[in-house]
Amino acid sequence: MSSGVTAPGGLMQEVLLNSLVNITKTRDIDSLEYSLVSTIHEFIGCQQIAIYKKMDTPDAVSIERSLALYVDDDGQFQWSERCEEEEPSPELISCLHSACTISVQSNTGVENRWIPVVLQEKPVGAIALTSVGLDSQSQVLLNAFCRIFENYLAVLNENERDKLTGLLNRQTFDKKVADLMQKQVRNQYRGQAHEGNRMIHPGSTSWLAIIDVDYFKQVNDRYGHVCGDEVLLLLAQKMNEFFRASDLLFRFGGEEFVIVFEPTRSDMLRKRLDAFMDMIRSTRFPFVANITVSIGVARMSPYDFPISVLENADRALYHAKDSGRDQLHFFHEIVEILDRENGDLDGDVDLF
Ligand SMILES: Nc1nc2c(ncn2[C@@H]2O[C@H](COP(=O)(O)OP(=O)(O)OP(=O)(O)O)[C@@H](O)[C@H]2O)c(=O)[nH]1
Numbered sequence: 001m002s003s004g005v006t007a008p009g010g011l012m013q014e015v016l017l018n019s020l021v022n023i024t025k026t027r028d029i030d031s032l033e034y035s036l037v038s039t040i041h042e043f044i045g046c047q048q049i050a051i052y053k054k055m056d057t058p059d060a061v062s063i064e065r066s067l068a069l070y071v072d073d074d075g076q077f078q079w080s081e082r083c084e085e086e087e088p089s090p091e092l093i094s095c096l097h098s099a100c101t102i103s104v105q106s107n108t109g110v111e112n113r114w115i116p117v118v119l120q121e122k123p124v125g126a127i128a129l130t131s132v133g134l135d136s137q138s139q140v141l142l143n144a145f146c147r148i149f150e151n152y153l154a155v156l157n158e159n160e161r162d163k164l165t166g167l168l169n170r171q172t173f174d175k176k177v178a179d180l181m182q183k184q185v186r187n188q189y190r191g192q193a194h195e196g197n198r199m200i201h202p203g204s205t206s207w208l209a210i211i212d213v214d215y216f217k218q219v220n221d222r223y224g225h226v227c228g229d230e231v232l233l234l235l236a237q238k239m240n241e242f243f244r245a246s247d248l249l250f251r252f253g254g255e256e257f258v259i260v261f262e263p264t265r266s267d268m269l270r271k272r273l274d275a276f277m278d279m280i281r282s283t284r285f286p287f288v289a290n291i292t293v294s295i296g297v298a299r300m301s302p303y304d305f306p307i308s309v310l311e312n313a314d315r316a317l318y319h320a321k322d323s324g325r326d327q328l329h330f331f332h333e334i335v336e337i338l339d340r341e342n343g344d345l346d347g348d349v350d351l352f
Contacts (some may be wrong), residue, residue, distance in 0.1 A: 055245035165236030204263035292326035
C-alpha cells in the first residue's frame, strides 16, 4: 500500500474535501492538471504521475506529456514540463485507443497504470501512475479524482472554445499567449534549441497571423447565415488539420481567425501559409464551392504587448484586402518598403 496522507478519519475527510475544492477552483486547464497531480500525490503517493494528451496533427497522432511529477525514495519530488512523447509505450497507446484502464505489474511489485481521459465520448488523454501497488481505498480515490478531473475538464474546455468551430475563443487569447511567451522565455533562458522534439532554427520568432475570409458577406447574403456557418465550420476543420497542434488557433468572431505560431523563420512560415492558401483555394466548400482568404502576419516576441502585435497583423491584413484580397502580407515587410519609399528611417510612418 502506498497511501500518501495518513490522518485521523475526520481530518482526512477535511483534507480531502479541501483538495477537491482546490481542483474545482481552477479556471484554466493547466492549473487543473497541476491540482489533479498534486492531489494524487498527496492522497495516493505514487512514484510517478503524468498526464498525457493526444494531439491530432495533419500527418499522424502525436502524444504530448503535459505534466509529470517524479518522487524519489526520500520523498523528494520534481516536476517536469510539457514535452512531446517521442516513444509512447504500447500500453499508453492502447489506453488512448481503447479508452480502457490498463494496469501492468512487474515482478518487483511495481505497478504501472494508465487511466483514460474521455471528453465527449472520445479518449483525449491519459493519466499514468507508477506505484508499488494500490490498495482498494486508493483505487477508489484515484478513480474518483480522475472522474472529477474529467468532468471539470469538460466544463473548462467548453468555456475556452468557440461554440460553432470548437477553436479557442477570443476570451482565452491573453492567457494562452502569455503562457506560450513565458514558455519561450524559459527556453531562451535555458538556451534550449528545441521545441518539443523540433529544432528551433536560428532567427526564429513567434508570429501572429489574422486570417479573414474574402467577401464573406456575399456568402451570407446569397445563401443565408446557416450556410455561412457551414463554410466557417469547414474552414476551421481545415485549419485544425493543417496546422500543428502546438500552434494556437482562435476564432476571433465572424469570419476572422487568429493563429499564434511557435518560433519559426519568416521564410518557413510564408511557405506554410502559402500552402494553406493553396489548400483553401482548391477545397470545395458547401454552397459556395470556392473561397479565398487574406492573411496579415506580424512578428511576436515575449516582450511585445499582444494588443500591439494584433494591430500590426491587422494592418498587414488591411493591406492584403486593399491590394485585391487572396494575399499574404507580413507587417515588417510593408514597413520596410514604406520606409524605403518615404526615406523615413524612424519607422514612424503613418501606414494605413
Ligand atoms: N454565417 C455567419 N456569418 C457571420 C458570423 N459572424 C459574422 N458574420 C458575417 O460575416 C460578414 C463579414 O462581412 P465584412 O466584414 O463586410 O467582410 P467581407 O464581406 O468578408 O469582405 P472582405 O473581408 O472585405 O473581403 C458579415 O456578413 C457578417 O454578418 C457568423 O458567426 N456566422
